[in-house]
Amino acid sequence: MKTSSKNLRADERREVTVETVVELAGEQNPSEITTAAIAKRMGVTQGALFRHFPNKEAILSSVMEWVSKRLLARIDKAISKNPSPMAALEAMFMAHVEFVCKHPGVPRMLFGELQGAKDSAPKRLVQLMIEGYSIKLKALLDEGINSGELDPELDTQSAALLFIGTIQGLVMQSLLAGDVKKMRKDAPGVFAIYQRGIRG
Amino acid sequence: MKTSSKNLRADERREVTVETVVELAGEQNPSEITTAAIAKRMGVTQGALFRHFPNKEAILSSVMEWVSKRLLARIDKAISKNPSPMAALEAMFMAHVEFVCKHPGVPRMLFGELQGAKDSAPKRLVQLMIEGYSIKLKALLDEGINSGELDPELDTQSAALLFIGTIQGLVMQSLLAGDVKKMRKDAPGVFAIYQRGIRG
DNA sequence: TAAAAGATAGTAATTGGTTACTATCTTTTA
DNA sequence: TAAAAGATAGTAACCAATTACTATCTTTTA
Secondary structure, three states, X not given: OOOOOOOOOHHHHHHHHHHHHHHHHOOOOHHHOOHHHHHHHHOOOHHHHHHOOOOHHHHHHHHHHHHHHHHHXXXXXXXXXXXXXXXXXXXXXXHHHHHHHHOOHHHHHHHHHHHOOOOOHHHHXXXXXXXXXXXXXXXXXXXXXXXXXXXXXXXXXXXXXXXXHHHHHHHHHHHHHOOOOHHHHHHHHHHHHHHHHHEO | OOOOOOOOOHHHHHHHHHHHHHHHHOOOOXXXXXXXXXXXXXXXXXXXXXXXXXXXXXXXXXXXXXXXXXXXXXXXXXXXXXXXXHHHHHHHHHHHHHHHHHOOHHHHHHHHHHHOOOOOHHHHHHHHHHHHHHHHHHHHHHHHHHOOOEOOOOOHHHHHHHHHHHHHHHHHHHHHHOOOOHHHHHHHHHHHHHHHHHEO
16 A cells, blocks of 8 residues: 655656656647646656656656557457457457557657657657557468458558558547547447458 | 849748748657747748747748648649549549658648647647548548449548548658658558448 | 664755747848 | 838746755664
């Protein structure tokens, strides 16, 4: 049980900081999140953040690691529960959508980091995560082709790109509507078209 | 021909300003573009910008109007050249990709504006533009269903969402690769899958 | 076992630097 | 030569980061 005292231990404080940034990113442009805003939401002074992180970039790096770990774990779990590649693809899609629904700030942060001119530490972490994601995705697509579930002449590179882009499109639509839960509702219809485009 | 003089007329200066912002957005995170950076790129002092725009938001609004006008004009041209709805859809897709290739900062700015918490003037312009875009898109999809080119049971709402998301996916991929021209190369393969997903 | 000693977490105030924006003076050009 | 365009030199507000200090928790030891 957490103590009811005000002071958290260093690792707990770092965890809370990361979760707070994810939360704030769901409410505003991630690149406009200030250390003052993070601290205020946490009920701590701004300077206190720098007792646990050397600088702001280190906070963002921690956030990216947090995202990588949680998202990829969900994906793995969804895949392992489904023996059929096509079923696994759908489960992976829905798991991703569910994750983004729960943490709407995440895709905004990823996209924002990729936009940065200089290749910062957090940007490299994002690239690494998407790479891992793509590998899992392409493995599933290849499996599906071999099992006859997918079009044998499918361009897996394009199919992987479209898979990720589809989710990005759902995010954009939810931003337009100002309603995060719209994603969950739209996801099945959109995946149905995607499925029709790749199946054998 | 432009005069060789140093001083531009007010409307010319405004035009150059808008183009400069679009240019800078292709090189860095749009929300980190400062008025100082814009002025420097134009070869003008920072204060000079405020002779032609009341504030920074007005600059961004002008950029959004510039984008709306140019993009929608391209789309209309692409559509009108193709009698068949499916051919028109493909031409619309490629025209959009070509536009984004020429102005990589545009999708980043749109996405960034939508992320803003408060609904600013530029944000409303973005929403308006996407609305106009979606109307054209849905009209084409309905046409395609009626002509038998598209799946009669197609969910046009989902199909429109996926169309836009597909382009967003191409943008993200080009950011990852750090190569804008990658989009032009990947576009046909991705559209082929989309086409397969919606055709009758 | 309780008080001293040390380690850890957080505060309050302040730093130098950057931001959008403005007031005033100078140059260009029609 | 008058009006428009731009230069110069500011402003207050905000940013990340640092400082000197205090509160709180943990370990040691008499």
